[in-house]
Amino acid sequence: MISAQSLTKRFGSLTAVDAVSFEVGTGGVLGFIGPNGAGKTTTMRMLTGFLPASGGKAVVAGHDVFDEPMQVRRKVGYLPETPPLYRELSIGDYLRFVAEIRGIAARDRARRVGEVMEQVGLSGWERRIVGSLSKGYRQRVGLAQAIMHDPPVLILDEPTSGLDPAQVAGMRDFVRELANDRTVILSTHILSEVELLCPRVVMIAGGKKVADGTLDEVRHRATGGVRYRVELKGEPPDAIAPAVGALPQVDQVKPVPRPPGDGPHDPWDQGFRVLDVRAADDPRTAIARLATEQGWTLRGMERRVPGLEEAFLAIIGAEQ
Amino acid sequence: MSVAWAIFKKELRIYFVSPLAYVFLGVFLLLSGLFFYLGITMTGEASLRVMLGNLSIAFLFLLPLLTMRHFAEERRSGTLELMMTAPVPLWALLFGKWAATLALCLALLLGTLLFPGILLYYGDPDMGVVLTSYLGLLLVCGAFVSAGMFSSSLTDEPVAAGLLGVIILLPFWVAGSAADMVSADWLRRALRHLSFLTHIEPFSKGVVDTGALAWFALFTFGFLFLTWRSVESRRWR
CATH class of the missing domain: 3.30.70.3100 (Alpha-Beta Plaits)
Incomplete structure (x- = not known):
């Protein structure tokens, strides 16, 4: 479903991501872990097409990110680290806007927005102004935005950062449920998160991939079992x-x-x-x-x- | 096209749910009233020439305030990331934003229709001239919005974008005054040609000049093109 081949990103003389390769099949959650500043966000941005790679290539849902960006955009749902929200709009207006740019037909829009709001636990919050929401609720709106078009690939950048423990558990259940019928890449530096959620992990540090495998393999290789x-x-x-x-x-x-x-x-x-x-x-x-x-x-x-x-x-x- | 329409509606909604549009409308009507009054008392003509000429200069300083958030704020709040990862072609994003601000300008101008109304009640203005004058002003708006969007694409700081917008536009105003100060004929003509005041002149006389139309079209599309390049190139850095 996702294939990164020697993905590289340079910002001037700094190499933020250095020839990172990995493959993800259909379904399940891939944990993308590494210390802060390791290059997780940059890699994810390259997979979504937001940042063009300096080298290597990425194929997502059968389309090359660089050559067919629009096809990739249609198939990927993306939640950046800070949810991309318009503070001035109400939740309903914001989600209807997202539905519209995601190409959901006018007659289906209200229904779909309602479904998604219910899925992320925002029912009845339609008129609340996004700018007045707490971090947890903003994250929900961000997630609603990412799943609006029911994408086969979901890329979530630190979806649990800034949430309280109950919200973290809720988010975890939700991601697990989403992963039943789609591929989810999730980045985090909270490792307990990954242990509970991701059978497979890719670890990067200093822009390089340092481990890739099932949780048990990575654990075993690093510490000798x-x-x-x-x-x-x-x-x-x-x-x-x-x-x-x-x-x-x-x-x-x-x-x-x-x-x-x-x-x-x-x-x-x-x-x-x-x-x-x-x-x-x-x-x-x-x-x-x-x-x-x-x-x-x-x-x-x-x-x-x-x-x-x-x-x-x-x-x-x-x-x- | 439907995506551009979505962007257009969203931008207008943001203008009208924030106090910005209303404050702007207030300030703008106040200035118009002032210019209208001064125009009538100074010239004694039943015309809008003074008011519309001054409004175009007011737009130079005020419009960058309406456009400053377009890219600066979207980049800062991370929503640009949403735009660039959703199936939104860049042209639709640019056009939607441009059209939304222009629509707001149109609303502002409609608000000033009060003044030709007053003229019509008390005097006998040439309505054809009024019409072309408004057309000229709308062209000025389209051009300035486009330049303002370009300045907004250059920085992440809306206020800096606003100031930068004014700085980018200023030469197109002062060039006219500078033209009177230089002696070289070719330079004078070139400077005059650079000034937008030269190009709205025919409209304020009731003439729809194709040369002027071309100038505004070139200005508008030129800055939209620069904005497009600027947004695109900033992704690489």
């Missing part, structure tokens, strides 16, 4: 880590050093060694058995699935 944190005490202390490392189930063991500073640091102060264990198969039974055999004290074992947050920091860190 599932880890276990183990707290053990025994004699001699230095033999503990190698013994755990020697277990067949364990891939790698790293002792976690005591954090610096004077404050109380519980397991270390109690004489425990803290190990960071990486293993493909769950090694906890084997570690427990080993502890019993050796007469060590086992205080805790915790399975830790790395969050996207960690993956993100690991990848961004590796880039720099």
